[in-house]
Amino acid sequence: MIQALFIALSAFGLLMALGTVFARNLVNAALFLVAFFFVVACQFVLLEAEFMAAIQVLIYIGAVAVLLMFGIMLTRNIQGDETTIVSRQWRLLGVGVAGSVLIVLFLGINGFKPWTDLGVRPEFPVTAETTTERGQAIIAMTPTVGREMMTRYVVPFELAGLLLTAALVGAVVLAQYDNTDEKTASAEPPQVS
Amino acid sequence: MGSGLIIKDFLIFSPVIILTVWGLASLLLDLTILAGQESSARNRSLGLFTLLGLVGSLILCQYLAFDVIGPAPGKDARIFFGTLNGGLLYSQFASLVLLFAILVCCLSMVWSFTTHWGEYYAMLVWSALSMIVLVASEDLLTLFLSLETMTICLYLMTAMEKTKRRSAEAGLKYFVYGSVSSALFLFGLSLVYGQTGSTSIESIGRILSTTEKPGLSGNVAGGVAVLLIMVGFGFKISAVPFHQWAPDAYEGAPAPVAAWLASGSKLASLVAMVKVMGGALGSWAVTTSPTSPGWVGLLALISAATMTYGNFTALSQTNLKRLLAYSSISHAGYMLVGVIAVGISERREEAAAALFFYLVIYGLTTISGFALAAWIDRDRGSENVDDLNGLGRRHPYIGVAVCVLMLSMIGIPPTAGFFGKLYMFMEALNVGGADRVTMIGLVALGLFNSVVSAFYYIRILKAIFLRDSDKGDLRSMGPEIALPLFVGSVLTIFFGFRPATLLEDMEHISMSGLTFAQKADPDKSPNAAAVITPVILPIKPIANQQPAVSTPAQAKPAGN
Amino acid sequence: MSQQIPLTWFLYFAAASFAIGLMGVLMRRNAIGVLMAIEIMLNAANINFIAFWRYGDVPQGEGPLTGVMMALFVITIAAAEVAVGVGLILLCYRRWRVADVDEFDTLSG
Numbered sequence: 045m046i047q048a049l050f051i052a053l054s055a056f057g058l059l060m061a062l063g064t065v066f067a068r069n070l071v072n073a074a075l076f077l078v079a080f081f082f083v084v085a086c087q088f089v090l091l092e093a094e095f096m097a098a099i100q101v102l103i104y105i106g107a108v109a110v111l112l113m114f115g116i117m118l119t120r121n122i123q124g125d126e127t128t129i130v131s132r133q134w135r136l137l138g139v140g141v142a143g144s145v146l147i148v149l150f151l152g153i154n155g156f157k158p159w160t161d162l163g164v165r166p167e168f169p170v171t172a173e174t175t176t177e178r179g180q181a182i183i184a185m186t187p188t189v190g191r192e193m194m195t196r197y198v199v200p201f202e203l204a205g206l207l208l209t210a211a212l213v214g215a216v217v218l219a220q221y222d223n224t225d226e227k228t229a230s231a232e233p234p235q236v237s
Numbered sequence: 238m239g240s241g242l243i244i245k246d247f248l249i250f251s252p253v254i255i256l257t258v259w260g261l262a263s264l265l266l267d268l269t270i271l272a273g274q275e276s277s278a279r280n281r282s283l284g285l286f287t288l289l290g291l292v293g294s295l296i297l298c299q300y301l302a303f304d305v306i307g308p309a310p311g312k313d314a315r316i317f318f319g320t321l322n323g324g325l326l327y328s329q330f331a332s333l334v335l336l337f338a339i340l341v342c343c344l345s346m347v348w349s350f351t352t353h354w355g356e357y358y359a360m361l362v363w364s365a366l367s368m369i370v371l372v373a374s375e376d377l378l379t380l381f382l383s384l385e386t387m388t389i390c391l392y393l394m395t396a397m398e399k400t401k402r403r404s405a406e407a408g409l410k411y412f413v414y415g416s417v418s419s420a421l422f423l424f425g426l427s428l429v430y431g432q433t434g435s436t437s438i439e440s441i442g443r444i445l446s447t448t449e450k451p452g453l454s455g456n457v458a459g460g461v462a463v464l465l466i467m468v469g470f471g472f473k474i475s476a477v478p479f480h481q482w483a484p485d486a487y488e489g490a491p492a493p494v495a496a497w498l499a500s501g502s503k504l505a506s507l508v509a510m511v512k513v514m515g516g517a518l519g520s521w522a523v524t525t526s527p528t529s530p531g532w533v534g535l536l537a538l539i540s541a542a543t544m545t546y547g548n549f550t551a552l553s554q555t556n557l558k559r560l561l562a563y564s565s566i567s568h569a570g571y572m573l574v575g576v577i578a579v580g581i582s583e584r585r586e587e588a589a590a591a592l593f594f595y596l597v598i599y600g601l602t603t604i605s606g607f608a609l610a611a612w613i614d615r616d617r618g619s620e621n622v623d624d625l626n627g628l629g630r631r632h633p634y635i636g637v638a639v640c641v642l643m644l645s646m647i648g649i650p651p652t653a654g655f656f657g658k659l660y661m662f663m664e665a666l667n668v669g670g671a672d673r674v675t676m677i678g679l680v681a682l683g684l685f686n687s688v689v690s691a692f693y694y695i696r697i698l699k700a701i702f703l704r705d706s707d708k709g710d711l712r713s714m715g716p717e718i719a720l721p722l723f724v725g726s727v728l729t730i731f732f733g734f735r736p737a738t739l740l741e742d743m744e745h746i747s748m749s750g751l752t753f754a755q756k757a758d759p760d761k762s763p764n765a766a767a768v769i770t771p772v773i774l775p776i777k778p779i780a781n782q783q784p785a786v787s788t789p790a791q792a793k794p795a796g797n
Numbered sequence: 798m799s800q801q802i803p804l805t806w807f808l809y810f811a812a813a814s815f816a817i818g819l820m821g822v823l824m825r826r827n828a829i830g831v832l833m834a835i836e837i838m839l840n841a842a843n844i845n846f847i848a849f850w851r852y853g854d855v856p857q858g859e860g861p862l863t864g865v866m867m868a869l870f871v872i873t874i875a876a877a878e879v880a881v882g883v884g885l886i887l888l889c890y891r892r893w894r895v896a897d898v899d900e901f902d903t904l905s906g
Contacts (some may be wrong), residue, residue: 061817095865199868
C-alpha cells in the first residue's frame with residue numbers, strides 16, 4: 045500500500061517539476077514549483093524525517109517561493125510570455141543532455157549493489173526502546189538536531205548565520221533604489237566593448 | 238578527536254571570529270559614524286579600518302603558526318570534532334589569504350567605484366574568512382558551506398559598481414553559472430555520501446580505498462559523482478569548458494574585485510580541490526584497468542584544453558582586464574597538471590608543495606597585474622592595452638616592476654614564476670605507471686603554451702616601453718596601487734633567487750595538513766583479510782599482520 | 798503488498814528530478830526561470846542525502862544525523878542564494894530593463 049502511495053506521489057512530483065520547467069507563464073511555473081516543494085516534503089515524511097519536512101515547508105515554500113514570486117512580479121512587464129523558452133536547437137540540446145544524464149544515473153543506481161540490496165530500511169520500525177544512536181535520533185529528532193548544532197556542527201551553524209547576513213545585506217544593497225537611479229539609467233548609454 | 242567543545246578550539250579559530258566581528262563593525266561604522274560623509278572619504282576611512290583588522294588577523298595567524306596555543310603541527314591537528322584543520326595548513330594558508338586580502342583592500346581605496354563602502358568591505362572581509370574556513374575544512378559539509386559563502390560574497394562584490402551596466406551584467410552571469418555548478422557539485426557530493434555514509438574527507442578516503450575491487454570498476458554512480466564534483470570545481474577555478482563566466486566577470490567587475498576573484502578564490506578552490514580529489518577521491522584516480530577508468534584521464538583533458546584555450550584566446554585581447562582573465566584561465570590549466578600529479582604521484586606531499594608554491598606566486602603576480610589595470614581605469618575609465626603606451630618612459634620604476642611580473646608569468650628565470658613551473662612540472666614527471674605518458678604530454682603542452690603566452694605578455698611590455706602615448710599622463714600612483722604592484726614584483730624577485738625557502742614552507746604545510754587516501758593498488762590482494770580477521774584476531778594474533786590493516790578490523794568488533 | 802519502499806525508488810525520483818532541473822537550466826531564458834530549475838536540482842540532492850541517511854550504515858565515528866544536517870544546511874544555502882539572485886535580477890531589471898540571460902551582450906569578445 046505504501047508502495048502505491050509512493051509511486052503516485054513521485055509521479056505527481058515529477059509532473060509538477062515538468063510544469064515548472066515548461067510553463068510559459070512564470071507565475072504558473074512558480075506555483076508548480078511550490079507543489080514540487082510540497083511533494084519533496086512528503087518524501088521526507090516517508091523517510092521518517094518529519095523535522096525536515098516541516099523545515100522544507102517553512103523555508104522553501106514559506107520564504108524561497110514567496111521571494112521568487114516577488115521577483116517575478118517586480119520584473120513582469122519586460123518580457124512577453126512567449127520568450128521564456130529558448131529556440132528549438134537549445135530545446136533539443138536540453139532534452140538530450142537531461143535524458144542522457146537520467147539514463148546514466150539510472151544505470152549507476154542499478155549497478156551499485158549496496159544500494160540495490162537495501163530493499164528494507166534498517167531499524168524499521170523505530171520504537172522508543174531503540175538502542176542505536178540513529179534510532180534515538182529518529183524518535184526525537186528536534187532535540188538531537190539542536191544538540192548536534194551546538195556541538196559537532198557549531199562552525200557550520202555560525203557560518204550559515206554569517207552567510208544569511210551577507211546575503212541579506214548584499215541583496216538589499218544591490219536592489220535598493222538609489223536616488224541616482226533615474227539619472228544613470230537614461231544618461232549612460234550601454235557600454236559596448 | 239575531541240569529546241566536547243574545548244576553549245582551545247575557539248582560540249585557534251579566533252582570527253575567523255575576529256574577522257566576522259570586523260565585518261559587522263564595518264557595516265555599523267558606515268551607518269553611524271560615517272553617515273553623510275562623501276563617498277571617497279568613507280572609502281578611505283573604512284578601508285583603513287578594514288586594513289587594521291586584516292593585518293591584526295594576519296599577525297594572529299602567524300602567532301598561531303608558531304605553535305603557541307595550537308596543537309602540534311602533526312597530522313592530528315584537528316579542531317571542532319575533526320571538521321576543521323587547526324594546524325599549519327590552516328594558519329599559513331589563512332595568512333596567505335589575508336595577505337591577498339590586504340593587497341586587494343589597498344587597491345579598493347584607489348577610487349570610488351561604489352557608494353556602499355561599509356557593505357563592500359564587509360563582503361571583502363567575510364569572503365576572506367570563508368576562504369580560510371574552506372582551506373581548513375576537513376568535512377564536506379563545512380567545505381560546501383564555506384565555498385558557497387565565499388562565492389555569494391563574491392557575486393555581491395562583482396555587482397557593486399552599480400553605475401556601470403557591465404558590473405551588474407558580470408554579477409548576474411557569474412551568479413547563474415555559479416549556482417548551476419553548485420547544484421551539480423552538491424548532487425555529486427550526495428552520491429559520494431551515499432557510497433560511503435560519511436562526509437568527513439578522511440573517512441571517505443579510507444572507506445573508498447578499502448573496497449573489494451580497486452578503483453572505480455563498474456561503479457557508474459561513483460563515476461557520475463566524480464564527474465559532477467569535477468564540474469563544480471572546474472567552474473570555481475575557471476577551467477575549460479566551465480570558464481564562460483570568467484572573462485565577463487573579470488572585465489565587468491571593478492579591478493580590485495577582479496584581482497580578488499583571480500587570486501583568493503582560485504587559491505581556496507584549488508586547495509579544496511586537492512583535498513577532495515587527492516584525499517577523498519584519491520583511490521579513484523588512477524586507471525587501473527580498461528573497465529575502471531580513473532579521473533586522471535578526464536582531468537588531463539580538461540587541463541590541456543584550459544591551457545591551450547586560455548593562451549590562444551588571450552593573444553587577441555585588447556582589453557587589459559580581459560587579457561588578464563584569459564591569462565588566469567591558462568594558469569589554472571597549468572595548475573591542474575599539479576593537481577593530477579598530487580592525485581597519482583608517489584611523492585604526494587612534495588607534489589602538493591610544488592602546486593602551492595605555484596599558487597602563491599600566481600596569486601601575487603595576478604594581483605599586481607590587476608593593480609596596473611586599476612591604475613589605468615581610475616583615470617581613463619577604460620583599460621585597454623593601448624592605454625599603457627609610454628608608461629615606461631614616464632615612470633621607469635613601474636616599468637621595471639611590470640617587466641618582472643610579466644617575465645614571471647611567462648616563466649623566465651630568475652623570476653619565481655620560472656621556479657614554480659619548474660617544480661610543478663618536475664613533480665608531474667615523477668609520476669610512474671601507466672599515466673606517465675599522459676603526464677609527459679601535459680608537461681610538453683605546458684611548455685609549449687608558456688612559449689605562446691610570451692607573445693601577449695611581451696605585448697604589454699612593448700606598449701609600456703616601446704610605444705609613445707598620445708594621451709596625457711596618468712595621475713601619480715599613490716601608495717594604494719604602488720603597494721600591491723611593488724610587493725608583487727619584489728616577492729617575485731626574492732623567491733626567484735631563494736625559491737627553497739618558500740618551497741620548504743609549503744612542504745611543511747602539506748606534510749602536516751593533507752591526508753591522502755591509500756591508492757588503489759591492483760597488485761595488492763583486496764582487503765578480504767580485514768573482513769575475516771574480526772573473528773580470528775581476538776583469539777590468535779597474526780604475527781605478520783600489517784598494523785594498518787588490523788586497525789579497522791579491531792575497531793569493528795568494538796563497534797558492533 | 799509490501800510495507801517497505803526500497804532505497805532505489807527514492808534515488809530514481811531524485812535522479813529524475815535532477816534531470817528535469819538540468820533540462821530547465823538549459824532551456825529557460827529568463828533568469829528567474831533558471832533559478833527555479835536550480836531549486837529543483839538542489840531539492841533532488843536533498844532527497845538523496847536524507848534517503849542515504851535513513852537507509853545506510855553509520856560508519857565509526859560519525860554522528861547519528863549526518864544526512865539530515867547536510868540537507869538542513871543545503872536548504873539554508875539555497876535560501877541565501879535565491880535572495881542574492883533575486884536582488885541581482887532586480888538590479889538588472891530596474892536599471893537596464895533586461896531580465897533575459899541571452900540579452901546580456903555588452904561584454905562580448
